[in-house]
Each structure stands twice: as structure tokens, then as C-alpha cells.
Amino acid sequence: ENNNYVSFWDYKFNSQKNLNDYIPLLKHYEYIKEYMDKNNFNEKFENSKYDYVTKILYSIEKNGLLKNNKLVYTQYNNFTSTGRPSNRFGGINFAALNKTDGSRKPYVSRFGDKGKLVEFDYDAYHLRLIADVLDYDLPTTSVHEHFAEQYGVTYSESKMLSFKYLYGGVPYDIGKSIEFFGKVKEFVKKLWKFYRTNKYIESYIYRKKIYSNNMNEMNRDKLFNYFIQNLETERNMEVLNNLLPRIEKYESKLILYSYDSFLFDFNIGDDLEYLQTIKSILEQNGKFPVKVSWGNNYHEMQDITEKFAV
DNA sequence: GCTCGCCGGGCTAGTAACTA
């Protein structure tokens, strides 16, 4: 938000009571008025799906993560402009935990030597999501290797190029030579045309309307980014809505949701059956393959995907 | 009552993390 006093107080004095003793009421008025003026509140909010989105995110929040012998909690905000929940609490942005500098090391299992942290990561998630929308068959093996062969480059270069094409636009020659990106290009074009004509688009699963009068400086690639992040979030919520009731009876807990990955605090007593149930539901009959890793802490995770090979 | 200068809050822009 533009009114910086809110973020300032939240950052410096988030536990301070009686804020009205310090902040004039008119400052609150300025903040709320500015927000109301900028946003369209005329549309009635009728999408009941969001009731369970809130419940799902709460069911993750309440489990907490064990850090330095005490539980720390996260807080999800699912009303972001992209629809993708942000996640922070107590000065930590959990979606931005550094992977290499040891920031993740203090997070361990609450079950001690009878527990492990287990992470399920979707392989090339956005590429597979959009392939599903386009009804295009991608291989169940590594997507980035598949495109590396078509581009004639290495695995890491292929990953970089696919991201570039997906979010920065598909070049003419790539659209012509690689069928998948040709279809992506066509889809992005149609989506943009619909948005320009109708002044909104709908999210793919919940049919939530995204209105142009609530968006700043929209362009074709940005719109596609919004569409795909909404798709990712809505599909994840559908999957979690299916998964959570099935794993309620176990001791293990889902403790962190990071867009294409799900972190569980696994009690070894729950056995392989628990992990196989999760993998199977996340993958949806192998349509969205996941990689599995585990470790004694969130920094030192080891790939164990092969242990699940049939 | 006017001017000047200090102080500190308001605000913007930017960086660094991470995600796809």
C-alpha cells in the first residue's frame, strides 16, 4: 500500500496495544479512503470456493513449524493481486527462505529422531498446468530435458529458456518450430483479446473474474502470468481439499505450502503408506509428477523419488 | 509576527530474498 505508516507500525511494533494512543484516527481514515477509492467494491463476492481456501490455509497455519525447539507459525494472505497466497509471520517471509545460506537449517521435525521433514515438489509445474489447459501431452519424464532436446541446449539452459518464453513472450521462430510454444502463443493472444474486449478474464477453475479496472499497467504477458498463478493456486486448493481429509488420521502434518511444493513433518510411524497416499493424490494419476525429498532439517534434504518407483 | 534552522516523520525508490 502507498500509506507507509501501516507497514512501519506493523514492522516495528506489531505487538503494541492501544495504537490509537499513538496514531491519529485521521491517519486510519486516509488509509482506508485511499484503499476504497482505488478498488472496486461494487461487485458482490459470491464465490463460495474461497470459504474452503481460507479453511485449508488455516489448517496449514495451525500446525506450525518446529524451529529452535519451539513452534513458529506462518500466516497466509490469499487476497493478493495474483491470487497466489503470500506467506509471512514474525519477520520471516516463508516464501523467500534462502535455499543455500543455511536459513532453512533450524527447521526440523517435531517428532525428534522418529521424524523427518518431507517435501513434495511438482516438476515444471507451470509448464504442465498450461499444457493441461491446452490439452497438450507433455512427457511424464523431465519436461526440461524434453525441451532441452528440442532447443539443442543443456538442461539448465532449457529451464531458463522455457521460463523466458512462458513469461516474457514466445519469439516467432520458437512458436513456429516448437508446437507447444506455438499453442501457448496462440492462447496468450486469445486471452489478451478477450481481456481487451470484455475488460475482464475469468480464472480457469473457480471462474473468478479479474477486472481491468482493478489492474495497473496490464500487458499481454502480465495477464498470462496472472492467469497461470490463479490456475496454480486454484488447482492446489482443489488438491489440498481432496488430500487433507485423507491424511487427518495420521500423526504427520502438512506444515508449509510454497506454490509448487508442500512440506510435511513426517512421523516415521505413519510409514510409507502415508507418503504414497500424498504422492498419488498430488500427481493425479501421474499427470503432474512430483519429486520427493526428505531430511533431518529443511536445509539438508535428500532426493528419495526413486524409492517410490513402481 | 516574521524568519531561520533543526529535527524527525512521510514517502519513494531501491535491494535482496524467494516462487513459477
Add this chain to the structure above:
DNA sequence: TAGTTACTAGCCCGGCGAGC
């Protein structure tokens, strides 16, 4: 290409006291 949160630097400007 898009997003979020945490945090910092530095400029701008208004409040206020001192001095005349």
C-alpha cells in the same frame, strides 16, 4: 515476465522553538 515481505537510504516538508 509477474508477485510478496523485510529492510535501507535519502529527499522533502511541516512542526516548533529561538531570535529579532
